[in-house]
Amino acid sequence: MVATVLSKAEMSKMVRECVPDADDAIIDYIVGYLDENSTLGDDEDAIAEFVRPLLEDAGGEPDAIDALCSRFQSMFDSQERHTSKSVGSDGLAKLLEKPVHMLSQDSVSATGKIGARAVDLEALSGRKILSQVDTKKLEKAEAKIAAKMAKRTARVEYAASKLLDKKEDVDMLAVNPILDYTSTKGKLKDVKLENFDISFAGKRILTNANLTLAFGRRYGLVGRNGIGKSTLLRTLSRRELNVPTHISILHVEQEMVGNDTEALQAVLSADQWREHLLAEEKRLNALNMEMEKGLQEGDTRSKEKFEQDREKAMADLKEVYSKLEAIESDKAEARAASILAGLGFTPDKHHNPTKSFSGGWRMRLALARALFNKPDLLLLDEPTNMLDIPAVIWLENYLKTWPNTLLVVSHDREFLDEVATDILYQHSEQLDYYKGNFTQFHTTKAERHKAQLREYENQVQYRAHLQAFIDRWRYNANRAAQAQMKIKILEKLPELEPPEVENSIFFKFPDPEKLGPPILQMTDCTFGYNTEKNILEHIYLDMQMDSRIAVVGPNGAGKTTMLKLLTGKLEPQKGLVHRHGRLRFALFSQHHVDQLDVNLTSVEFMAKNWPGKSEEEYRRQLGSFGITGMVGLQQIATLSGGQKSRVAFACLGLQNPHFLILDEPTNHLDMDSIDALTSALSQFQGGVVIVSHDERFIKAVCNELWVCEGGSLKKFQGDGIKEYKEYVLSKGL
Structure with a gap:
């Protein structure tokens, strides 16, 4: 490790002295790379091609950069000489200690086989040839080549992993921490990937798949829970697939980590190229002031050299101003504030530190940063999960005018109908393309399936007709030739496979015993977490079993x-809540995953919390919610978000509730699961109260709409959720 030569703190100090105005993230990035890569002495370009450009971009002086790079290179050379003594103690060294007989080698070079066909040198020469290669030198050369290749691979992986793991300004940038997107204008930004495979945790996600994303199109990615949609997004964001480097990618899948940064500044800092230009502007202005001061005090440099330095600084500053103007930097703060407002952040919250927000609000901040940054390829994973209806409406309208490429995983059909121009359907380790929004996809998919089924049935009939002719006339002398011809036709027919039929998903909640009224009532209830402000006031509510x-x-x-x-x-602080004495509730929280012990299997978790049943009974209960086969015996941590939701629903059923209280139950569920949940709630004989932003789900399940706003809870007098959305738009909520 380089740390044996210098500590990370010492390296940080050296880099800081070289580039005083560099961001902490860049310095941590350089030092972390140097610390994790122990021997770069044989990789002549490691410092020149990786460390030096970062130092130059960060604003270091050329002479200081030269000195620092020379020092790092000499340290690596010293470390290489120290560690090379121990190289060769592995299996490769043991193999190379023996003489190498060329007759036993299948044309093997230092990097592998030369060709598919082996050359038998013994057969050619008629005698055995003992290699005169110095095994020690060969061993060292092999080790150096392997180390160099490993370092090149590690450099790319390190860049991606460190930026993904960074929980500050570079939290959401998978690669290219600073990308001059003004220089990529005019370049082709379509993504076209052919014949690739993706696996995760030993499971094949995609096989020999093709992915084409035309620049400026908005793609909805749909498919069943656990099929690997989120894995595909992560693979793209980490550039594990060959996406052109000039295409900037941003993936929003997790909330940003809270710190003391103000919300507005957190959004502004997402555009790292703008931040870099502002830092350069500040540095160059300070340099010009310093040079002016030096001119007045009598600079020791020659007049010619002084004027050259001054002209260069002014030219650099002019270029920075030009680029700031090109990206409309002066309008950035207003644009960031507009995005925050659209996502529900009131103006008084724009300057609150990010750590003061809950996880759901920090997820909105992550989304706001992505929208502000405007990457060439924006990847969104269930963006509406943490949004209320006003924010969903705003996001729909915002993404309709998104100028770049969008790939979004969503279960919300109304959202996809509003936003998507194309649908990618992931199934059976393949990706199918459909033009149009989700409704058009659903119609086209059904028509395709009918056509495939008709073709399959026609093929079956044709094969049966051929086989019947063959069976009847094969041994007839007059028809034998015709029968042989039919046999050849039958043999040449392609292998017949029936159209894929997806297994239907069914949910079922147990029906509770009937209770006589009154069941559940709230009378003039008021509540607040502190005495200064009430959250709810004067709430009246009367609920029955239906x-x-x-x-x-x-x-x-x-x-x-x-x-x-x-x-x-x-x-309540005031008022009365009356509950029937035998009334049982089952609550599904929007943070239901926090209630699951992810280190247990689903069966173990149920047995621990609701003991007294056999393993078969627990598995049968899980099967009632689509958790079948061995999935119930997998560790919960390995399940997808939708599968975890199904486990939570199965646990609700074990409680045999009279009332189901569901807080955002459709989050993470695929569309088939939402349909199954809708059907199960329609058949459930108890009461149902849901909090949801899913328009279609609300319309299908509920017959009453209550609006909670301004400290009150009142029944909506309009005609359902569609009219409520129109009300929200008219009020600008």
Whole structure:
């Protein structure tokens, strides 16, 4: 390790002295790379091609950069000489200690086989040839080549992994921490990948697949839970597939880590090229002031050299100003504030530190950073999960005018209908393309399946007709020639495969015993977490066993608080909540994954929390929610988000509830699972209360709509969720 020569702190200090104005992220990036790569002495370009450009981009002086790179190179050379003594103690060295007989080698070079056909030198010469190669030198050469190749691979992997793991400004940039996107204008930015495979945890996700993303199109990626949609997005974002390097990629899948950075600044800092230009502007202005001061005090440089330095600084500053103008840097703050406002951040929250926001709001911040940054390829994984209906409406309208390429995984059909121009359907380790939005995809897919089924049935009939002719006339002398011809036709027919039929998913909740009214009532209830401000005031609610209620409203209005009051997790400060003495609730939280022990299997988790049943009974219960086969015996941590949701639903069923209280139940579910949940709730004989932003789901399940906003909860007098969305748009909520 280089750390044996210098500590990371010492290397950081050296880099900081060389480039005083560099961002901490860049310095950490350089030092981390140097620290993790122990021997670069044989890789002559490692310092020149990797470290030096970063130092130059960070604003270092050429002489200082030369000195620092020379020092790093000499340290690596010294470390290489120290470690090379121990190289060769592995299996390769043991093999090379023996004489090498060319007759036993199948044309093997230092890097592998020369060709597919082996050359038998013994047969050619008639005698055995003992290699005169110095095994020690060969061993060292082999080790150097292997180390060089490993370093080149590690350099790319390190760049991607460090930027993915960084939980600050570079949190969401998989590669290219600073990319001059003004220089990529006019370049082809279509993504075309052919014949690639993707595997995850030993499971094949895609096989010999093709992916084409035309620049400026908006693609919806759909498919069943666990099929590997999120894995495909991560593979693209980490550039494990051969995406052109001039195409910037940004993947939003997890919330940003909170710190003391203000929300508005967190969004602005997402555009690292703008941040880099502003830092350069600051550095060059400071340099010009310093030179002016030196001119007044009598600089020791020659007049010619001084004027050259001054002209270069002014030219560099002019170029920086030109690029800032090209990216409209002066409008950046207004654009960032507009995006934050659209995602529900009121102006008074724009300057709050990011650590003051909950996980859901930090997820919105991550989304805001992505939208502000405008990457060439934006990857979104279930972006509506943490949004309320007003924010979903705003996001739909914003993405309709998205100028670059968008690839979004979503279960929300209405959202995909509004946003998508194309649909990618992932199934059976393949990707199928459909033009149009989700509704058009659903129609076209059904028509394709019918056509494939007709073709299959026609082929079956044709084969049966041929076989019948052959069976009848094969041994007839007059028809034998015709029968032989039919046999040849039958043999040449392609292998017949029936069209893929997806297994239907069914959910089923157990029906509870009937309870007499009153079941559940809230009378003039008021609640607040502190005495200064109430979240809910004067709430009246009466629910029966056949109630189907949807609660909607902006985030932070008190929807989740109301559910806790219903279930008794919170008690009102004023008013009365009456619950039937035998009333049982089952609560599905939008953070249900936190309630699962991911280190256990689904069966183990159920047995631990609801003991008294056999393994077969637990597996049967899981099977009622689509967790079949060996999936119930897998560790919960290995399941997809949708599969974890199904486990949570199966646990609700074990509680045999009279009322199902569901907070964002469609998050992470695929569309077939949403349909299965819709059907199960329609057949359930108990009461249902849901908080959701999914328009189609609300329309299919609920017959009452309650709006929670401004501290009140009132029944919506309009005609369902569609009219409520129009109301939201008209009010600008």
